[in-house]
Each structure stands twice: as structure tokens, then as C-alpha cells.
Amino acid sequence: MPPPLVQVRDLHKSFTRGTERIDVLRDLTLDVGRAEFLALMGPSGSGKTTLLNLIAGLDQPTEGSITVGENVISGMSESELARWRTRHVGFIFQFYYLLPVLTAYENVELPLLLLPLTKEQRKKQVTTALDLVGLSQRMDHRPGQLSGGQQQRVGIARAMVTDPELIVADEPTGDLDTKSADEILKLMEILRAQLGKTIIMVTHDPKAADRAQRTLHLEKGRLERDTAWQASVGSV
């Protein structure tokens, strides 16, 4: 059996607000397998987004370790993390966060600019990513000219364009109507099933969580429940 892609060990994260210390995550241990679709649920302030940020290398743990693939990211500097993120992690945000002055094509191309690729290689990857999300006809449109669902699809194309093994999504359907949300979740299932991506998704929506293979529930910084694989997802 292959080792898990993400290994979180004895993770602790605390913030200091004034003189008060706030423990957001406590003694958290977690494995996420390769090509697994994991949902993180829990009430507001339970530490879901903090955990997601730590796994994605956006923040450093107070204690404990995080290993993604063969990289121990909990010991990396900010610059090293930035370089690592470019190659290994794709991000999908609730509010898409596309750069408004860039076209869909240019938004998707952004992470590739940091990699040693030729113009032709970049073009091929961007076109493939936009094809996959069904927006190759809209590549010259600016975000303001696209619907919310289309913007999120551009966001997904941007997340997968560098072919990362891990994709993290913070409430990717939180700002979308039911139909668009369904399309986005289907796309994420395709990423997992056909391209072998590991996906970690934070969500408040139980229906969205149902599409994941496993759901973890966080409560006050601790893992409370670990829901079993959803057999139905495997057939996508």
C-alpha cells in the first residue's frame, strides 16, 4: 500500500491576541491518501481553514510536523514554501480571487510563469486546463465578463495547470448557486478520479461533503469524527 500523500503529526497551532493565547489546532494527527477526496467540516472557528492553510504551506505550525509527498513543509522558509507551492499545490478559493485585470488565459497562466517552461509549453498547459473546465472559448474574457460558476472553473483550471499532486479548496461552492456548485464538485471528482489528484476541501455544506470520499469533522481544534469512504463517489 502506497504511503499517504499528506502526513500530519501532533499538529498544534496557536495565535496570540494581545496577552491571550488562542489554541486553534491541538494535537492533530491525520493522513490523506493519494488520489483521495477529503472534506473538512466543522463549525466556524473550529480550525478547518487553519488546517487547510498549514497543509498547503501558507502558514507554519506552532508544533508538530506536516509532510506532503517527500517534503517536510513544516520546516521550510517562506521562500522555500512559495517555490514548493508553485509545483505541488493548487488552490481553489471560495471567492475565486482571479486577478480582475487579466484574462482567463492570463489568470490560468500565472503560476506557470514561475516555472522553467517555454512559451509553447505554457500555452499547451493553459489550453489543456481551460479545455478540461470547458472554458476554452472564454479564454480572452476578463473575470468581470464571466459568471460566478465560470470564474470558479477558471480558478480550478489555475489550480491544476501546474499539475500539482495536491489541490486544496476552501469552500469552493460557498458563493455559487446549486447548479454551478454541482458542476464544480463534478469537476473536482474528475480531477481526483481521472487525474489522480488529492483534494482537501473545507466546506460547511453537507451535500458538498457527501461528494468527498471521506469527511473529517473538527471541533475546537480537534478531530471529532472520521466518516468512512463514500462508495458512490468511486464510480465517477
Added chain:
Amino acid sequence: MYGLPIDGMTPTGLDPSMFLLSGYLLGLLGGLNLLAIGLGVVTLPVFFVVLFSVEQVARVASNVTGWFPAKLVLYMFRGLRRSPLRTSLTYIALFVLTLVLSMIYSVLVFIGRVTTEKEADFKAIATHKTIIPSQMPRAHYEEFKRQLAKLPDGMRPKNGDADIMAWSFFLGTTDPISKRPDNNVFAFCIEPKKILTMMDGLDELTGKEKTDLDAAVAEMERDPQAIVMSRMRLKKMNLQIGQTIKVTGLNYADLVFDLRIIGELPDGKYDNISFINSAYLFRQLDAWKLNNPKNRTSAPHPMDDKCINLLWVRLPNKAAFEQLAAAVNDTGNFSNPQIKIETASSGFGTFLEAFKDILWGMKYLMAPAMVAIMCLVIANAISIGVRERRTEMAVLKVLGFQPRHVLFLVVGEAVLVGLMAGFMSTLIAFKMIGNLKLQIAFFGAFFVPAEVLLYGPLLGAFVSVAGSVLPAMNAKNVKVAEVFAKVA
């Protein structure tokens, strides 16, 4: 006009024209600021057209090369289009700064040039030793020429009499009942041929202007009652070439000049100034002594022994100047009154001494203060932009952009505006204001040095960097997790 012999000294004994000129300077500065703001607003569409054009070049360069820095530059251009109002205000602020500082720099360079000593073929100026404005008798001019003739070979003026000149300032009015600025005539009374050999700024005349002036000088030689007036003055007084005017002296009381306008000086050359043959002035003074019915004692006119204001000579070298200075300082040669001689540049320097505090303030207080204020203005504008785009900066960092990339983007946007504003303002200063060739008193035509075309953009870029560096550091240090935690 400086040096004009007038009676109205202030109780402190200071020449009121000094205050007038100081007022002009301050008014000029205020006017320059308003002009700069106006030009900045007017050139805004041009700025955006240029911005868009350069962006297209950057886009092509980025598409062709696919080079990462080229892409970043392209994003900078796109960023500038994000908030046209803020970009416009930043442009106008930088435009005003660079234009005004370019003009201050030009003034300082101009002053530096007119006060810089030449080693050869330089002008020297002889004046009353103590009185400002200088007033000397006619005999001094003849004695001055005699002393020059006594100089050894190699020290005498190369062109003989053509290199020696006397000025008499004349102020009169065409309407002695209602004296107003618009009916005043101010003239240099001079030997006509010296206009062509000794007056600064007229050697740049070309073509018809030069031919007309040559003809006018010849006519002045023929007819002492001829007057050449600046085109601007003719227009102000609603006069034309060929007309005759009767001018009553203001500084030469009771003298009335019947003058025939025979030529005009082009715009920008001795604006508002006229030339009269000095022989006519002397003739009128002599006539007053002999014929004036008011004069029952045959005494000379009160200005008769004060009618030479400045004596000029072009000397071949420093040794000649020193030898002439010794002769001038000899009270046996010039005793009543005693006179002194300076090089023209040191004479200008003496004249400008009265304004040294204003010039010092312009150079060391106003210019740095303007730079500092503009840095704050830019910092404020960029800070607002950074605050608005904090999430965007965080997204870039999430995608793997290094902090230095974010810093480069923020500073780069400001520098693009600074470079373009600096270039456009100095181009306007150089092409428009420089080409006006405004005549400043008798210092020659004002010019804008070509190097401002380099300094302006550099200044704009410098202020942009200085103003944007702190906001850029804030953008660089954006904590991604904190930004998204707040958003969530």
C-alpha cells in the same frame, strides 16, 4: 526695471524695483504651479494614450519572449488601468513636481551661466562706484575709451570701438496727463551700430528678422529720432511701424522726444524694450540747456551729468581687465564720480546678490520640500492601492510569487507613472517654455537645458520609488493566512 534711475527710493534706501522683482519671482512661482497643474490636466489624455501604446509594446514583448519580467511589466500596466482616477492624480502630482523642479533647475543653470566668468572675450561693465542705480557724466564715456586706447597691444578690444558701448536708460510716457503702464516707453539710448555688435540675444536672429534689424539700425544712424520698439510693446500701445510718437521724459523731466517708429524687435527679444539713438538724448539735453524757455540761467539739465548709466566693453583676456580696472580705479582718471569695473558675470552676480536668499531657499528649501511632499502624496496613493489589493497580493503569494515579485510589482507601477510624468513634463518644459526664449532683463534669453529631459524622468522615478517603497514593503510582507482568515 533694475537700474532705472527713478526718484522713488523707499525710506530704507532700498531700490523698490528689488521688491517688485521679488514679487515677480514669487508670483512667477505660483503661476508656474498653476500652469503645471493646467498642463498636467490637459496632457492627461495624451498620458493615457501613451500608457496604452507602451502597454501594447509590453504586451507584444511579453508574448514574443514569454519572459517572466516582461509579463510582470505587463501586469504593472494593467494595474495602472485598474483605478484611472488614482493613476491620473498620481500623474498630475508627479507632472507638477517635475515641471516645477525642472524650471527651478533651469533658472539656477541660467543664473550659473550668466555669472560664470569667461576666460577670454568677455564683457566688463563700469558703473558708479557707490550709487545704485549707476549714473555717470558723458565725459566718463570718452575717458573710458581713452583709457582703453592706452592699453597695450593684445589687451585692447579686438574690434575697437565696436566692442565698447554706453547705455542710458530712458523712461517716458506718450500721455503725460494720464501716466499709465500701457503708455510708458522704456528705452536703451545707445549708439545704433552697437545694437548689432554688443547686445546679447540678438545674434540668434535669423533670416528676415536679422535683415529687418540691420535696416532699422542703418535708419537709426541716418535719423537720430528713429525708435525701434519690441513687437509686444507696439501691440500693447496699439502702434505701428511708420507712426510718430511724442514721448515726455519721466526720468528726464521736461524733455520731450519726437520719435518715429522705424522697426520692431521680434517677440522674445527684449520684450517691452525700445532702442533710441543716444545722440538724440544728448541733443535734447543740450537743447534744453540752450533753448528751454523755463531755463533762464542756462544751467544744464539736472540729468546732464548723470545720463550715462552703464559702460560696457568686450575685453580679450583677464590681463586686459586687470589693467583696465587699475586705470578705472585711478581717481586721476575718474574722480567725479569715481567708478568701478566688474566683469559682466560678476556684475550680474552683484545684482543677483539681492536675491541670493530667495535662490538659496528655492534650491535648498523649496525643492527638497516639494520632493518630500510629493513622496508623501505618492506614498498615500500607493498605500490606498495596496490596501485595496491586499487580497490580490496574497493570491499571488499563494500561487508561488516571491515577496520580491510583489515588491517589484508595486514599486514598478509607481515608477512607470513617475517616468512618464517626468518625461512628459520636461519635454513640455524643453519644447514649449524653452523655445519661448524669454528675455530676462539684460541677461539674455532664458533657456531650458537639454539635460532636464534626462533629469525629469529620473526625478519622477526617484520620487515614485521613495514614495512607494514603504507601501511596497507592506505588500511584500502580507501574511497570506491572515488575509484569508480575515476574508473568511
